[in-house]
Amino acid sequence: MTAVRCIDLCKTYRQGDQDIKALDHVDLEVEHSGFVCLSAPSGGGKTTLLNAIGGLDIPDSGEVWVAGQRIDQLSKGELAAIRLTQIGFVFQAYNLIPVLTAQENVEFVMQVQGVAAADRRSKSQAILEEVGLKGLEDRRPAEMSGGQQQRVAVARAIVSRPALVLADEPTANLDSKTSDELMELFVELNNHHDTTFVIATHDQRVMAYAKRLIKMLDGRIVEDIEQRAA
Amino acid sequence: MNITIRLAWRNLWRHSRRTWLTIGAMVFSNALLVFMISLQFGMYELMIDNTLQAFIGHMQIQAPGYKDDAKMRQVVPDAEQLAATLRQELDLETIAARSAAFALLSSEDRSYGVQIFGVDPRYEPGVSTLPGLVKEGRYPQDRDAQEIVIGSVLARNLKVSLGDELTLLGSGRDGSFSAAVAEVTGIFESGVIEMDRSIAEVPLGFFDDVFYMDGAAHAVVIVTPGLAVIEDYRARAEALLPAEEDLVLHDWDALQPGLKQAIQADISSAFFMYGVLVILVAFSVMNTQLMSVLERTHEFGIVMALGLTPGRLGRLVILETSLMGLAGLFLGALVGGLITLWFTYNGFSYPGMDQMAANFNLPSRFYPQATLLTLFLGPAVVFVGSILSALYPALRLHWLRPVEAMRAV
Numbered sequence A: 001m002t003a004v005r006c007i008d009l010c011k012t013y014r015q016g017d018q019d020i021k022a023l024d025h026v027d028l029e030v031e032h033s034g035f036v037c038l039s040a041p042s043g044g045g046k047t048t049l050l051n052a053i054g055g056l057d058i059p060d061s062g063e064v065w066v067a068g069q070r071i072d073q074l075s076k077g078e079l080a081a082i083r084l085t086q087i088g089f090v091f092q093a094y095n096l097i098p099v100l101t102a103q104e105n106v107e108f109v110m111q112v113q114g115v116a117a118a119d120r121r122s123k124s125q126a127i128l129e130e131v132g133l134k135g136l137e138d139r140r141p142a143e144m145s146g147g148q149q150q151r152v153a154v155a156r157a158i159v160s161r162p163a164l165v166l167a168d169e170p171t172a173n174l175d176s177k178t179s180d181e182l183m184e185l186f187v188e189l190n191n192h193h194d195t196t197f198v199i200a201t202h203d204q205r206v207m208a209y210a211k212r213l214i215k216m217l218d219g220r221i222v223e224d225i226e227q228r229a230a
Numbered sequence B: 001m002n003i004t005i006r007l008a009w010r011n012l013w014r015h016s017r018r019t020w021l022t023i024g025a026m027v028f029s030n031a032l033l034v035f036m037i038s039l040q041f042g043m044y045e046l047m048i049d050n051t052l053q054a055f056i057g058h059m060q061i062q063a064p065g066y067k068d069d070a071k072m073r074q075v076v077p078d079a080e081q082l083a084a085t086l087r088q089e090l091d092l093e094t095i096a097a098r099s100a101a102f103a104l105l106s107s108e109d110r111s112y113g114v115q116i117f118g119v120d121p122r123y124e125p126g127v128s129t130l131p132g133l134v135k136e137g138r139y140p141q142d143r144d145a146q147e148i149v150i151g152s153v154l155a156r157n158l159k160v161s162l163g164d165e166l167t168l169l170g171s172g173r174d175g176s177f178s179a180a181v182a183e184v185t186g187i188f189e190s191g192v193i194e195m196d197r198s199i200a201e202v203p204l205g206f207f208d209d210v211f212y213m214d215g216a217a218h219a220v221v222i223v224t225p226g227l228a229v230i231e232d233y234r235a236r237a238e239a240l241l242p243a244e245e246d247l248v249l250h251d252w253d254a255l256q257p258g259l260k261q262a263i264q265a266d267i268s269s270a271f272f273m274y275g276v277l278v279i280l281v282a283f284s285v286m287n288t289q290l291m292s293v294l295e296r297t298h299e300f301g302i303v304m305a306l307g308l309t310p311g312r313l314g315r316l317v318i319l320e321t322s323l324m325g326l327a328g329l330f331l332g333a334l335v336g337g338l339i340t341l342w343f344t345y346n347g348f349s350y351p352g353m354d355q356m357a358a359n360f361n362l363p364s365r366f367y368p369q370a371t372l373l374t375l376f377l378g379p380a381v382v383f384v385g386s387i388l389s390a391l392y393p394a395l396r397l398h399w400l401r402p403v404e405a406m407r408a409v
């Protein structure tokens, strides 16, 4: 079964009088329980591709399929429902909700999904402990370091066990030890819960964990390497 | 607690000064509305009371056509009996039979044309304030006594005082000539020149004899416990009218058509001003909410990216407005209620009000009274106006695109 399929995706941005091809005829297929790293130099199109897969952005042409459903033609409401129930996002800038505490940020998606309070609490506390934030549950984003905020964002993305996790530079602000721990958590979810991961990164250490490494350049896929997870 | 409510609540306290300013605008206008409306309605009630309870009553039973062209022969047969029945059936003491005639009233020196009323001495004080206004002598007590009560101006004009005799000349129910002599036993002073100059009252039995009324009268006057219950009593009284007689029941609006029109005109001009006030508040709310939505573009982008629909975000904005609106509603009603209460005890007056009050036969101080209606009518309209004005910022969210919103700072 295929978790993600992109067919001939194109996305062009206009900057001044220049056309920038952020996605240039991209074809990509990620199987269920895949663990894929997207690597590209800055401006290579990683974020644009993740946004297209997550239905946050509509490509100029091409098709996007997630879990067997074509999503690039859905309405805003339908896309929102798919993101809510099937996809966990880690955004490049950690993007927490400023008025909510770490724990409330983690619980947010579950709360919108309608998960019972007790269930929410135990799950969010467990996941915060796993990402090493025990004791910081009641801090608001402004009271945490960049790396701590990033881990809250990761916790929020995976806490409700989505089938697909799209992570944009999830380790950018972490030291090597913390990023290793985070990747091990991802690997474990991938192994035990068949969660599919698509991770955009510059980080060599992160790439080392991937089963498959895709290299992009100027909006095109230039290399697609199967590799054994560490 | 529901996540939307929690978000709304925290968002409000993010800019507590702005929130309080908006609530303050609501409280100010609500308090003003509560006070103005209480004052206004209190004034109407007073106008109606003073005008109607002086003489006309809340309702009258008459022969058809009598209201527009008062002829002696257009009578309510057995009026005293009918009044007694109504008093019993409606369990209401303030019902009295009354007759009226034009007559020439002569003292030794002078003669004046006046309107003479035949009144039931026992029940007339319940339907008219005039018996209470007798300043000299007393009001008649015996239904058949040959006594007359006249206004102070009339007494001066006729050059009579208590104990003097007056001759009464007129035509009776059947058109025949009628005449009598009565002793002045009371002089009233209402302060309304017109009444004090041209009205006289005699006991109903005496009137019956003089004008050959044969047990009939011209009206049964009914005063109910309050304006609010008039309709209720009207329906019950109508059912009690004798079927074999041709009688009609007029309410105060029919008996005194100018009064309701004056009030309605006043209401529409006042409510126009209130409307302007509400619109101003609504715009300030819209401004606040537009600002707060714009500055949260980034944040709204995040929650939409996480899977919140624009509709749900819109509800958040509406909820924030509702919370402010509710605070404004209750604080405004409270402040307005307290201000009104102060004036309830101390009275309210403004320069020039004495003049107007005198024209309408009103006291020169008002004692406004807050009711549930006057407390919440204005604030409720402001609340609805605020919600409506938050609709625009809320609906704008449908055009928000998560990726672009998240890029905004």
Ligand SMILES: Nc1ncnc2c1ncn2[C@@H]1O[C@H](COP(=O)(O)OP(=O)(O)OP(=O)(O)O)[C@@H](O)[C@H]1O
Pocket: A013, A014, A015, A020, A021, A022, A040, A041, A042, A043, A044, A045, A046, A047, A048, A049, A092
């Ligand atoms: N909203 C936009 N308007 C104009 N150009 C854009 C926009 N978003 C992206 N681009 C351009 O599209 C190209 C791809 O951008 P994208 O963000 O996908 O790169 P990236 O691989 O995620 O880079 P980074 O590693 O720096 O995050 C870049 O050249 C970028 O300048």
Ligand SMILES: [Mg+2]
Pocket: A046, A047, A048, A092, A168
């Ligand atoms: Mg990027």
